[in-house]
Amino acid sequence: MGTLAGSAVTERRERDSASISGYERMDGAAPVFHPPGMEERAAEVRDLLETGAACLSDVLDVASPKLKSLLVADADWRHAPREHERPYPPGLPYLTQSVEPPVLVLPETLSPVFRPRADATWPLVVWHELAHAFLLQKPVPRAPAWLREFVPQALSAAVARRAGLLDGHLGEMELACGFTVREYAGPADAERQMEFQNLLLRLGAAALEEFGERFLHRLADALWKETEVVGEERAEELLAGSLGHGGWEWLEGRPEF
Numbered sequence: 349m350g351t352l353a354g355s356a357v358t359e360r361r362e363r364d365s366a367s368i369s370g371y372e373r374m375d376g377a378a379p380v381f382h383p384p385g386m387e388e389r390a391a392e393v394r395d396l397l398e399t400g401a402a403c404l405s406d407v408l409d410v411a412s413p414k415l416k417s418l419l420v421a422d423a424d425w426r427h428a429p430r431e432h433e434r435p436y437p438p439g440l441p442y443l444t445q446s447v448e449p450p451v452l453v454l455p456e457t458l459s460p461v462f463r464p465r466a467d468a469t470w471p472l473v474v475w476h477e478l479a480h481a482f483l484l485q486k487p488v489p490r491a492p493a494w495l496r497e498f499v500p501q502a503l504s505a506a507v508a509r510r511a512g513l514l515d516g517h518l519g520e521m522e523l524a525c526g527f528t529v530r531e532y533a534g535p536a537d538a539e540r541q542m543e544f545q546n547l548l549l550r551l552g553a554a555a556l557e558e559f560g561e562r563f564l565h566r567l568a569d570a571l572w573k574e575t576e577v578v579g580e581e582r583a584e585e586l587l588a589g590s591l592g593h594g595g596w597e598w599l600e601g602r603p604e605f
Contacts, residue, residue, distance in 0.1 A: 366416040366451045368427050377401055377412065378452070382419040386456070390419050393454060393474060400475040403507040404482045407561050408568050413481045414449040422456045429453070437538075441473050443480045450484070452477050461538040463546070464520035468513035472504050472549070479503035488571055491578035494529040494548065495587065499567060501545060502552025506561050509553070518553055521546055529604055530580070551604040558598060559591050566590040 367373070367381035374380040374390045378397045382390035394417075401412040420428050426435040430453070431446045439459030444451050454474065462469055479500035488496075508514040525543050529551060532544045555563060567590035571578075578586065588596040599605045 366418060366429060366447050366449075368418070368420070368424050371418075378415045378417050380417045380419060383421045383424070383456075386419060386421070389456075393417055393419055396471050396474045397452075397478060399511065400478045400504075400507050403510055404475075404479060404503060407503065407506055407564050408482060409565055410482065410485065413485045415452060415478075415481050416449055417452040417454060419454050420456060425455065441477050443477050443484070445484070450481055452481065459538070461542050463522075463542055464517065466517050466520045468508050468517035471511070471513060472508055472517065475504035475507045476500050483568060483571070486572045489574045489576065489578050491571070492530075492580050492583045493534065494532060494544075495578065495583040497545065498529070498548045498552060498587070499564070499571070501548040502555060502564055505549055505552045506556055506564060509556060514553055518550065521550065547604045551602060554602060554604075555591060559595070563590045563592065563595075566592075 368383075371381045371383055372387075372390075374382065374387070374394055376394040376398060378394070378401070380390045380394045380397075382393075397415075397417060405412050418428060422438065425438050428435070428444075429447050429451055430436060430442070430444050436442055436453075437459070439455045439457055439461075441452070441454050441458075444453060452474075454477075458470065458473065462473065477500075482503070483499060505514055508517065525547055527543075529544065529547050532540075532547075536544070567586060570586050570590060574582075574586075584596075584599075588599055591598065
């Protein structure tokens, strides 16, 4: 994780449509806007974004999206840019395209719903939202919730795997769950949503172990080429096909699926 010590990073106060009045800007591949006094946390975010962007560009074979990030103090959460009038629930990161370029909005305090609380929790959260930004560089069709969220979860797992953080995080997870990713249906409370996301992360990590990173490139490319709404059967075909030989048989044997 980065700090400001010895860094050539420049900071300046800047009014910006992606920012909040009085926030400062830390330059980087994806500039980080942050409250005064949060320089070390902002430098950590900058470093995570740079690590994630390099990995995702390599895995997906696409350029990094033009993006900014906003590290928001808890007291300022309602002032963060967003698509809708009502603020998002406190502590839940999100990507918004309500401003140009899009903004990755990150909370000072991560919601307690995120489990497990381990060294990789915050990096995985940042990389997950960054993965959404990579995918949304091109039109993505409507698809079942499990496929829409599987891709960024598997991509964030790929980054964590390269960084040596994935195995420890998976080891902290509770394994018991009363549904599969395809059985998940909203609306659901925050705890059930977290179980759903963790199931997807476990499935993505297992797929990476079995088939390697290349399936993610094939899956993203297949989604970008779809021109119609992706139904349940088609979603299953896209995932199994991206895995390659033995993909469908492997999926049928996974408890998460």
